Amino acid sequence: MKSVINKMLFFILISMVVITSLLPFLWFVDTSLKSQIEITAIPPVIIPSGSLHFYYSAIIRYDLLHYLKNSVVVAGATTIITILLSIFAGYALARLRIRHKGLILGALLLVSMFPQISIAGPVWRILQSLGWLNSYQGLVIPYVTLTLPLGVWIMTTFFNELPRELEKAAMIDGCSHIQSLLKIMLPLSAPGVFTAAILVFIYAWNEFFFALLIMTNRQYQTLPVGIALFQGQYTLPWGEIAAASVVATLPLVLLVFVFQKRIVSGLSAGALKG
Amino acid sequence: MQLSLRSKERLFALGLLIPTFTFVLIFAFYPILYSVYLSLHRIIIGLPALGKTFVGLSNYRSLLRDPIALKALSNTFIFVAVSTFFEILLGLAIALLIHKRFRGRGIVRASILIPWAIPTVVSSQMWRYIFNDKYGLLNLILYGSDIARYKAWLAEPFYAFSAIIVADVWKTSSFAALLILAGLQVIPDELYDAARVDGATGWQQFTRITLPLIRPALLIALLFRTMDAFRVFDLVFVMTQGGPADSTNVLQFYGYKKIFAEGLMGYGSTVSVLVFLVTFLISLLYIRTLGRQFRRSEA
Known part of the structure; x- marks a missing residue:
């Protein structure tokens, strides 16, 4: 009897956690599928008619696909550059004999912690003097800087966990460090590379603060900036905001459901194993 | 020969690290120092003809006498303390729940990760809509069709501040839960078995075994959450713009306003x-x- 009650209690608690996690977002999905009449109803209508009107309107009137393209370009470029550099740095920190490893990793950790505002003004000035405000590289550069700590930490952790014997054997066979990195370590660390790539992509896809400062021209704005600044004539265009939000979130929901295990292991590798 | 091999290795390592160092030095460490330099000057973005005037510590003296800055400072501290407290508490509870083995655990974990993965701007708009005076879900749940009682939550200082905390706790408790979960997973089952043999109750097991052993994980979760809570910006920008009457103004938002909306590069710095x-x-x-x-746990 007691175990049945325990099981029931457990089930209720788990359901509560899951519902609380999903409900707010589902409410937005629900909103995005309403018609113009349903969305202005007070009290709110719960079951929508399933109209795609707001998706259509977000694309035609609010240029949703343009924001989407910018987000793909910026997040994609950030991920590729950060991961490449993290592989290099991670290998050096995990495998090569260099001094001050702890100091380097600690300094990187510091970078990942300080608030964006403490560097925002100067970063803006540097980009302005280079003429890179409102350009893809202007946003990718700060994103690479801010995601490198995460990437380097994850790659260092993964390289550290690979057995050293393989590499030693390769070296005895006359492999150089470069060959051993490219031919032995890299293929073996593919799961680490993948985990780091997912996390970096999510960061760059979601970032708002720097995107807001650097992309003042609509032509280069990413999805978060677009969604934050959508304006209607008299009221807020909630239907279009909800539709654009669903479009911005769906890729991440897919990533989370498919790669849940990797994300969990990556987050704890970045944070705990240092 | 040995020595040249060694120095070759160093050179190679340096080559691998240089790109990372370049980014981090130019776009993270140098800007920190540059901020200090800027804060000692009067610079107005919209008026480049004025140039830079060195003003010493006068910006700092103004800051200490700026009531809105002080309000933003205290708001930030309250926000950090309250949201972090709830995030760690809920994170611990969720971690304990999903630590157990059960069917469908993968799907449950993935659902819990959704708030973490959602762009902050999206979750901010979502919560702003939930707290909306006319179309909001909260009013619907609390008052049903009694629309005369519908409240404009974000227009009242206390509720607006609480709304931002709720949105933040919703979004980030799962991250805290994951870090704490990683700590739970390294506790060997034998410890619990032994405790049970000795007749320890569930509560005793929790306070005598679980809590002490996950202390490092709790501290790390606390560290990450505190630092992240200090950065709160997106929620405030989207949900309240710092209002009403600066009741939700926080440091990062205030700095942004000063530098980029008012163009006061020096004072904002x-x-x-x-x-x-x-x-x-x-x-x-x-x-x-x-x-x-x-060090204590190793001793």
Whole structure:
């Protein structure tokens, strides 16, 4: 009897956690599928008619696909550059004999912690003097800087966990460090590379603060900036905001459901194993 | 021969690290120093003809007498303390729940990760809509069709501040839960078996075994959450714009306003420096505590 009650209690608690996690977002999905009449109803209508009107309107009137393209370009470029550099740095920190490893990793950790505002003004000035405000590289550069700590930490952790014997054997066979990195370590660390790539992509896809400062021209704005600044004539265009939000979130929901295990292991590798 | 091999290795390592160093030095460390430099000057973005005038510490003196800055400072501290407290508490509860083995655990974990993965701007708009006076879900749940009682939550200081905390706790408790879960998973089952043999109750097992052993994980979760809470910006920008009457104004938002909306690059930079110093000191404190923790657990 007691175990049945325990099981029931457990089930209720788990359901509560899951519902609380999903409900707010589902409410937005629900909103995005309403018609113009349903969305202005007070009290709110719960079951929508399933109209795609707001998706259509977000694309035609609010240029949703343009924001989407910018987000793909910026997040994609950030991920590729950060991961490449993290592989290099991670290998050096995990495998090569260099001094001050702890100091380097600690300094990187510091970078990942300080608030964006403490560097925002100067970063803006540097980009302005280079003429890179409102350009893809202007946003990718700060994103690479801010995601490198995460990437380097994850790659260092993964390289550290690979057995050293393989590499030693390769070296005895006359492999150089470069060959051993490219031919032995890299293929073996593919799961680490993948985990780091997912996390970096999510960061760059979601970032708002720097995107807001650097992309003042609509032509280069990413999805978060677009969604934050959508304006209607008299009221807020909630239907279009909800539709654009669903479009911005769906890729991440897919990533989370498919790669849940990797994300969990990556987050704890970045944070705990240092 | 040995020595040249060694120096070759060093050279190779340096080559691998240089790109990372370049980015981090130019776009993270140099800007910190540059912020300090800017904070000692009067610079107005919209008026480049004025140039830079060195004003010494006068920006800092103004900052200490700026009631909105002080309000933003205290708001930030309250926000950090309250949201972090609830995030760690809920994170611990969720971690304990999903630590057990059960069917469908993968799907449950993935659902819990959704709030973490959602872009902050999206979750901010979502919560702003939930708290909306006319179309909001909260009013619907509380008052049904009695629309005369519908409240404009975000227009009242206390509720607006609470709304931002709720949105933040919703989004980030799962991250805290994951970090704590990683700590739970390294506790060997034998410890619990032994305790049970000795007749320890569930509560005793929790306070005598679980809590002490996950202390490092709790501290790390606390560190990450505190530092992240100091950065709160998106929620405030989207949900309240710092209002009503600066009741939700926070440091990062205030600094942004000063530098980029009002163009006060010099004065705004004092806020940047202040935020950096505060977070730097707190992270040092945490790291020292953590270091002591680990040394104790090794001894």
